[in-house]
Amino acid sequence: MSTDFQQGRTALGARLRELRAGTSQRVLAERLGWQQSKVSKVEAGRQTPTLVDLSAWAHAVGQPALADELAARLQGIESHSRSWRRQLRSGHGPVQDALTVEYERSTVLRAWEGAKVVGMLQTPDYARHVFARYAELHRSPRDLDEAVRARVKRQELLHRPGRTFHIVMWEAALHAGIAPRHVRAAQLDRLVGAAGLDTVRLGIVPLGAEVAVPPANGFWLYDDRLAIVENWHAELWLDDAESTALYRRVWNALSDSAVYGAHARRVLTHARAHLEGP
Missing domain, CATH: 3.30.870.10 (Endonuclease Chain A)
Known part of the structure:
Protein backbone atom coordinates (compact mmCIF):
# COMPACT_ATOMS: atom_id res chain seq x y z
CA MET A 1 0.00 0.00 0.00
CA SER A 2 1.35 3.40 -0.93
CA THR A 3 2.54 5.76 1.79
CA ASP A 4 0.44 8.61 0.40
CA PHE A 5 -2.65 6.42 0.42
CA GLN A 6 -2.12 5.31 4.02
CA GLN A 7 -1.45 8.87 5.16
CA GLY A 8 -4.67 9.99 3.51
CA ARG A 9 -6.65 7.18 5.09
CA THR A 10 -5.18 7.95 8.51
CA ALA A 11 -6.09 11.64 8.10
CA LEU A 12 -9.65 10.71 7.13
CA GLY A 13 -9.89 8.49 10.20
CA ALA A 14 -8.71 11.35 12.40
CA ARG A 15 -11.38 13.61 10.92
CA LEU A 16 -14.07 11.02 11.62
CA ARG A 17 -12.83 10.62 15.17
CA GLU A 18 -13.01 14.40 15.57
CA LEU A 19 -16.63 14.38 14.42
CA ARG A 20 -17.43 11.62 16.92
CA ALA A 21 -16.24 13.75 19.88
CA GLY A 22 -18.64 13.38 22.78
CA THR A 23 -19.97 10.03 21.56
CA SER A 24 -18.35 6.71 22.39
CA GLN A 25 -17.38 4.23 19.71
CA ARG A 26 -19.88 1.77 21.14
CA VAL A 27 -22.79 4.21 20.92
CA LEU A 28 -21.85 5.31 17.40
CA ALA A 29 -21.54 1.69 16.29
CA GLU A 30 -25.06 1.02 17.60
CA ARG A 31 -26.43 4.01 15.68
CA LEU A 32 -24.74 2.82 12.51
CA GLY A 33 -25.59 -0.84 12.97
CA TRP A 34 -21.89 -1.74 12.80
CA GLN A 35 -19.56 -3.77 14.93
CA GLN A 36 -17.55 -1.50 17.23
CA SER A 37 -14.40 -2.99 15.72
CA LYS A 38 -15.31 -1.43 12.35
CA VAL A 39 -15.59 2.03 13.91
CA SER A 40 -12.21 1.49 15.54
CA LYS A 41 -10.54 0.33 12.33
CA VAL A 42 -11.94 3.21 10.27
CA GLU A 43 -10.81 5.80 12.81
CA ALA A 44 -7.35 4.23 13.04
CA GLY A 45 -6.92 4.27 9.26
CA ARG A 46 -6.87 0.47 9.05
CA GLN A 47 -10.06 0.17 6.97
CA THR A 48 -11.26 2.34 4.11
CA PRO A 49 -14.89 3.48 4.52
CA THR A 50 -17.26 3.58 1.56
CA LEU A 51 -19.23 6.64 0.45
CA VAL A 52 -22.28 5.07 2.08
CA ASP A 53 -20.31 4.60 5.32
CA LEU A 54 -19.26 8.26 5.32
CA SER A 55 -22.76 9.53 4.67
CA ALA A 56 -24.09 7.34 7.48
CA TRP A 57 -21.35 8.61 9.80
CA ALA A 58 -22.17 12.24 9.09
CA HIS A 59 -25.85 11.63 9.84
CA ALA A 60 -25.08 9.55 12.95
CA VAL A 61 -23.03 12.39 14.50
CA GLY A 62 -25.74 14.92 13.65
CA GLN A 63 -23.80 16.70 10.87
CA PRO A 64 -25.27 15.47 7.58
CA ALA A 65 -24.02 18.58 5.78
CA LEU A 66 -20.46 17.28 6.17
CA ALA A 67 -21.14 14.21 4.01
CA ASP A 68 -19.86 16.01 0.90
CA GLU A 69 -16.64 17.02 2.64
CA LEU A 70 -16.01 13.44 3.73
CA ALA A 71 -16.78 12.15 0.23
CA ALA A 72 -14.27 14.61 -1.24
CA ARG A 73 -11.61 13.40 1.19
CA LEU A 74 -12.25 9.81 0.15
CA GLN A 75 -12.08 10.75 -3.53
CA GLY A 76 -8.73 12.40 -2.93
CA ILE A 77 -7.39 9.20 -1.39
CA GLU A 78 -8.74 6.93 -4.09
CA SER A 79 -7.45 9.07 -6.92
CA HIS A 80 -4.18 7.26 -6.24
CA SER A 81 -5.29 3.86 -4.92
CA ARG A 82 -8.34 2.27 -6.52
Missing part, protein backbone atom coordinates in the same frame (compact mmCIF):
# COMPACT_ATOMS: atom_id res chain seq x y z
CA SER A 83 -9.20 -0.95 -4.73
CA TRP A 84 -10.32 -3.88 -6.85
CA ARG A 85 -13.11 -4.51 -4.34
CA ARG A 86 -14.65 -1.16 -5.23
CA GLN A 87 -13.79 -1.10 -8.91
CA LEU A 88 -15.19 -4.56 -9.61
CA ARG A 89 -18.55 -4.13 -7.93
CA SER A 90 -20.12 -3.90 -11.37
CA GLY A 91 -17.67 -6.28 -13.02
CA HIS A 92 -14.62 -5.90 -15.25
CA GLY A 93 -16.40 -4.19 -18.16
CA PRO A 94 -16.63 -0.70 -16.61
CA VAL A 95 -12.99 -0.94 -15.48
CA GLN A 96 -11.91 -1.66 -19.05
CA ASP A 97 -13.95 1.29 -20.34
CA ALA A 98 -12.27 3.64 -17.84
CA LEU A 99 -8.82 2.49 -18.96
CA THR A 100 -9.66 3.06 -22.62
CA VAL A 101 -9.98 6.78 -21.89
CA GLU A 102 -6.33 6.91 -20.79
CA TYR A 103 -5.16 4.96 -23.84
CA GLU A 104 -6.99 7.35 -26.15
CA ARG A 105 -5.43 10.37 -24.41
CA SER A 106 -1.89 9.05 -24.87
CA THR A 107 0.52 8.86 -27.78
CA VAL A 108 3.49 6.97 -26.31
CA LEU A 109 2.58 4.04 -24.08
CA ARG A 110 5.04 1.79 -22.28
CA ALA A 111 4.19 -1.44 -20.50
CA TRP A 112 5.96 -3.98 -18.34
CA GLU A 113 4.34 -7.33 -17.57
CA GLY A 114 6.03 -10.26 -15.91
CA ALA A 115 3.16 -12.59 -15.08
CA LYS A 116 0.87 -12.83 -18.13
CA VAL A 117 0.51 -11.57 -21.67
CA VAL A 118 -0.19 -7.84 -21.58
CA GLY A 119 -3.87 -6.98 -22.09
CA MET A 120 -3.42 -4.95 -25.29
CA LEU A 121 -2.07 -8.05 -27.05
CA GLN A 122 -4.41 -10.69 -25.61
CA THR A 123 -6.63 -12.85 -27.79
CA PRO A 124 -10.32 -12.92 -26.81
CA ASP A 125 -10.06 -16.50 -25.51
CA TYR A 126 -6.95 -15.74 -23.45
CA ALA A 127 -8.54 -12.57 -22.08
CA ARG A 128 -11.65 -14.52 -21.07
CA HIS A 129 -9.58 -16.89 -18.96
CA VAL A 130 -7.69 -14.00 -17.35
CA PHE A 131 -10.91 -12.20 -16.44
CA ALA A 132 -12.43 -15.42 -15.12
CA ARG A 133 -9.45 -16.03 -12.82
CA TYR A 134 -9.61 -12.50 -11.41
CA ALA A 135 -13.40 -12.59 -11.03
CA GLU A 136 -13.00 -15.75 -8.97
CA LEU A 137 -10.21 -14.22 -6.88
CA HIS A 138 -12.10 -10.99 -6.14
CA ARG A 139 -15.54 -12.65 -6.05
CA SER A 140 -16.79 -10.05 -8.49
CA PRO A 141 -19.55 -10.26 -11.13
CA ARG A 142 -18.54 -12.52 -14.02
CA ASP A 143 -19.33 -10.11 -16.87
CA LEU A 144 -16.84 -11.93 -19.07
CA ASP A 145 -18.47 -11.15 -22.42
CA GLU A 146 -18.64 -7.42 -21.69
CA ALA A 147 -15.06 -7.34 -20.37
CA VAL A 148 -13.65 -9.20 -23.37
CA ARG A 149 -15.55 -6.97 -25.82
CA ALA A 150 -14.19 -3.84 -24.13
CA ARG A 151 -10.61 -5.14 -24.19
CA VAL A 152 -10.80 -6.23 -27.84
CA LYS A 153 -12.40 -2.90 -28.79
CA ARG A 154 -9.49 -1.04 -27.19
CA GLN A 155 -7.03 -3.07 -29.26
CA GLU A 156 -8.25 -1.19 -32.33
CA LEU A 157 -5.86 1.55 -31.18
CA LEU A 158 -2.98 -0.71 -32.21
CA HIS A 159 -3.96 -0.15 -35.82
CA ARG A 160 -4.43 3.61 -35.67
CA PRO A 161 -1.50 5.85 -36.56
CA GLY A 162 -0.30 8.39 -34.01
CA ARG A 163 0.42 6.03 -31.12
CA THR A 164 3.41 3.89 -30.22
CA PHE A 165 3.25 0.93 -27.86
CA HIS A 166 6.56 -0.08 -26.26
CA ILE A 167 5.73 -3.39 -24.56
CA VAL A 168 8.20 -5.46 -22.56
CA MET A 169 7.33 -8.83 -21.04
CA TRP A 170 9.23 -11.42 -19.06
CA GLU A 171 9.60 -14.78 -20.78
CA ALA A 172 7.91 -16.39 -17.76
CA ALA A 173 4.67 -14.68 -18.81
CA LEU A 174 4.68 -16.75 -22.00
CA HIS A 175 4.62 -19.98 -19.99
CA ALA A 176 2.10 -19.09 -17.28
CA GLY A 177 -0.61 -21.77 -17.39
CA ILE A 178 -3.60 -19.53 -16.83
CA ALA A 179 -5.41 -20.90 -19.88
CA PRO A 180 -5.55 -24.27 -21.70
CA ARG A 181 -2.65 -25.11 -23.98
CA HIS A 182 -4.52 -24.50 -27.23
CA VAL A 183 -5.54 -21.03 -26.02
CA ARG A 184 -1.98 -20.20 -25.03
CA ALA A 185 -0.68 -21.49 -28.36
CA ALA A 186 -3.03 -19.17 -30.25
CA GLN A 187 -1.97 -16.37 -27.93
CA LEU A 188 1.70 -16.88 -28.78
CA ASP A 189 0.83 -16.83 -32.48
CA ARG A 190 -0.92 -13.53 -31.86
CA LEU A 191 2.23 -12.10 -30.23
CA VAL A 192 4.32 -13.00 -33.27
CA GLY A 193 1.85 -11.15 -35.46
CA ALA A 194 1.66 -8.16 -33.14
CA ALA A 195 5.43 -7.81 -33.17
CA GLY A 196 5.16 -6.96 -36.85
CA LEU A 197 2.81 -4.00 -36.37
CA ASP A 198 4.22 -0.57 -37.09
CA THR A 199 2.80 0.77 -33.82
CA VAL A 200 4.23 -1.96 -31.58
CA ARG A 201 7.76 -2.56 -30.32
CA LEU A 202 7.71 -5.84 -28.43
CA GLY A 203 10.58 -6.90 -26.20
CA ILE A 204 11.00 -10.12 -24.22
CA VAL A 205 13.29 -10.41 -21.20
CA PRO A 206 14.61 -13.99 -21.45
CA LEU A 207 14.71 -16.24 -18.43
CA GLY A 208 18.21 -16.01 -17.01
CA ALA A 209 18.90 -12.58 -18.45
CA GLU A 210 20.74 -10.20 -16.15
CA VAL A 211 18.36 -7.49 -14.92
CA ALA A 212 19.12 -4.25 -13.12
CA VAL A 213 15.91 -4.48 -11.05
CA PRO A 214 13.87 -7.54 -10.04
CA PRO A 215 10.94 -8.19 -12.41
CA ALA A 216 7.89 -7.33 -10.31
CA ASN A 217 4.49 -5.68 -10.64
CA GLY A 218 3.06 -5.04 -14.07
CA PHE A 219 2.45 -1.41 -14.99
CA TRP A 220 1.68 0.99 -17.84
CA LEU A 221 3.17 4.43 -18.43
CA TYR A 222 1.04 6.91 -20.36
CA ASP A 223 3.16 9.67 -21.95
CA ASP A 224 5.18 9.88 -18.71
CA ARG A 225 2.21 11.73 -17.18
CA LEU A 226 0.57 8.72 -15.50
CA ALA A 227 1.67 5.33 -14.19
CA ILE A 228 -0.96 2.68 -13.49
CA VAL A 229 0.43 -0.13 -11.35
CA GLU A 230 -1.38 -3.37 -10.57
CA ASN A 231 -1.30 -4.92 -7.11
CA TRP A 232 -3.43 -7.75 -5.80
CA HIS A 233 -5.65 -5.46 -3.76
CA ALA A 234 -5.71 -2.31 -5.90
CA GLU A 235 -4.50 -0.32 -8.85
CA LEU A 236 -2.25 2.62 -8.11
CA TRP A 237 -2.81 5.65 -10.36
CA LEU A 238 0.30 7.79 -9.92
CA ASP A 239 0.52 11.16 -11.66
CA ASP A 240 3.17 12.99 -9.65
CA ALA A 241 6.48 13.62 -11.43
CA GLU A 242 8.59 11.72 -8.89
CA SER A 243 6.54 8.51 -9.17
CA THR A 244 6.27 8.54 -12.95
CA ALA A 245 10.02 9.17 -13.22
CA LEU A 246 10.66 6.18 -10.96
CA TYR A 247 8.53 3.88 -13.09
CA ARG A 248 10.18 5.18 -16.23
CA ARG A 249 13.56 4.21 -14.74
CA VAL A 250 12.22 0.76 -13.90
CA TRP A 251 10.86 0.36 -17.43
CA ASN A 252 14.13 1.53 -18.96
CA ALA A 253 16.09 -0.95 -16.86
CA LEU A 254 13.90 -3.89 -17.85
CA SER A 255 13.76 -2.78 -21.47
CA ASP A 256 17.56 -2.79 -21.58
CA SER A 257 17.50 -6.50 -20.65
CA ALA A 258 14.96 -7.41 -23.34
CA VAL A 259 15.54 -8.85 -26.80
CA TYR A 260 13.69 -7.59 -29.85
CA GLY A 261 13.03 -8.45 -33.47
CA ALA A 262 14.25 -11.82 -34.68
CA HIS A 263 15.65 -12.74 -31.24
CA ALA A 264 12.27 -12.04 -29.60
CA ARG A 265 10.53 -14.14 -32.25
CA ARG A 266 12.88 -17.03 -31.44
CA VAL A 267 11.88 -16.81 -27.77
CA LEU A 268 8.21 -16.84 -28.77
CA THR A 269 8.76 -19.78 -31.13
CA HIS A 270 10.51 -21.72 -28.36
CA ALA A 271 7.61 -21.10 -25.98
CA ARG A 272 5.16 -22.17 -28.70
CA ALA A 273 7.09 -25.40 -29.31
CA HIS A 274 7.07 -26.12 -25.58
CA LEU A 275 3.26 -26.25 -25.68
CA GLU A 276 3.37 -28.98 -28.30
CA GLY A 277 5.54 -31.17 -26.12
CA PRO A 278 4.32 -34.00 -23.85
